[in-house]
Amino acid sequence: MQKLLLGLILLFLAAGTVLGNSKRAYEDYLYQLDVYRQKNNEFKLARNEYEKFKTLTSQNTALEKTIAMLVSRAQLLRSYLLLLSEKVQENPGVTFSDAGLYQSLIKNEMEFLDGHMQLVSAIGTLEDADAVASDLSSHYIILTTSEYQTIIGLSLGQLNMLKQTYDESLEQVEALVNVYKSSYKPSKQATIDRWLISIKDKRDLYERKVSDIASRNSGLKSTTIEDIQVEVNGLVGDIQQAKAYLADGTSFMNELLVLLKTMD
Numbered sequence: 001m002q003k004l005l006l007g008l009i010l011l012f013l014a015a016g017t018v019l020g021n022s023k024r025a026y027e028d029y030l031y032q033l034d035v036y037r038q039k040n041n042e043f044k045l046a047r048n049e050y051e052k053f054k055t056l057t058s059q060n061t062a063l064e065k066t067i068a069m070l071v072s073r074a075q076l077l078r079s080y081l082l083l084l085s086e087k088v089q090e091n092p093g094v095t096f097s098d099a100g101l102y103q104s105l106i107k108n109e110m111e112f113l114d115g116h117m118q119l120v121s122a123i124g125t126l127e128d129a130d131a132v133a134s135d136l137s138s139h140y141i142i143l144t145t146s147e148y149q150t151i152i153g154l155s156l157g158q159l160n161m162l163k164q165t166y167d168e169s170l171e172q173v174e175a176l177v178n179v180y181k182s183s184y185k186p187s188k189q190a191t192i193d194r195w196l197i198s199i200k201d202k203r204d205l206y207e208r209k210v211s212d213i214a215s216r217n218s219g220l221k222s223t224t225i226e227d228i229q230v231e232v233n234g235l236v237g238d239i240q241q242a243k244a245y246l247a248d249g250t251s252f253m254n255e256l257l258v259l260l261k262t263m264d
Contacts, residue, residue: 022086025079032079036072043069050126059126066129070120073136077143078113081106084150093157093164102153105146112139141228145220148232152217155239159210159246163203166246170199173253176260188259195256202249209242 046065050058088094088102116139119132177196181189213235222228 022083022090025083025086029076029079029083032072032076036069036076039065039069039072063123063126063129066126067120067123070123070129070133070136071117074113074117074120078110080147081109081113084147084154087154088150091154091157093160094153095160098153098157102150105150109143109146112143141223141225144225144228145222148228149217149220152213152220152232152235152239155236156210156214156217159206159239159242162243162246163206163210166203166206166249169250169253170203173199173256176257180260192256192259195252195259199249199252199256202245202252206242206245206249209238209245213238213242 043062043065046058046062050062052058085103085106088099088106091099094102116132116136119135123129123132174196177192181192184192216231217235220228220231222231
């Protein structure tokens with residue numbers, strides 16, 4: 001479950017304004033997390049008691065607590081997927097096609113959990129419980145990958161909104177340059193041209209970085225949770241770099257505006 005906490009942190013680093021539906025989904029996730037922690041502790045205690053005493057009573061208690069833990073774990077995973085779904089719907093920077101892809105990933109995992117819950121409801125022995133738990137464990141890498149792909153997609157959506165603001169600002173700056181540039185000395189005109197090139201270079205660096213992030217995210221795949229997290233951490237670092245390119249370009253635009261106000 002530490003992976004879920006890491007994913008949630010990434011998600012809300014990527015998120016913008018928390019709207020009503022995702023706020024409720026987030027609160028439900030936190031509630032389900034608390035319930036799971038309690039049920040998991042009870043499960044561990046009951047299994048330890050059974051391993052120690054091997055009585056029929058301790059066996060029955062262990063079975064009950066195991067089932068309760070498995071139910072709670074599935075509900076926790078489901079609540080997290082619902083939270084991701086709400087965030088996708090609320091993020092205006094996620095394109096229609098990408099939103100459809102992420103919702104499809106979420107839907108597939110929801111369907112898996114529905115099937116998993118049916119298996120849980122049919123558990124009759126501790127051996128059954130172990131088999132059902134293994135069923136989820138064997139699928140966990142796929143579930144994790146889908147979650148992280150969606151989280152990175154949400155971050156790309158946020159970047160897309162920043163890029164739209166950047167382009168609008170650049171358009172306004174270029175309009176001012178076109179109005180006033182001819183009134184400046186040739187040397188100053190040359191400086192303005194160089195600075196505009198630097199501003200556009202930052203945008204180009206951003207676009208190449210985002211294209212690379214999107215490509216790596218769509219192909220995200222590994223055989224272990226640890227390797228997936230390493231890949232995701234790399235993507236998060238690149239997202240921050242892409243954001244830095246836009247921040248640098250915005251700073252350059254502010255400098256250019258100051259230059260335009262200075263009459264030589």
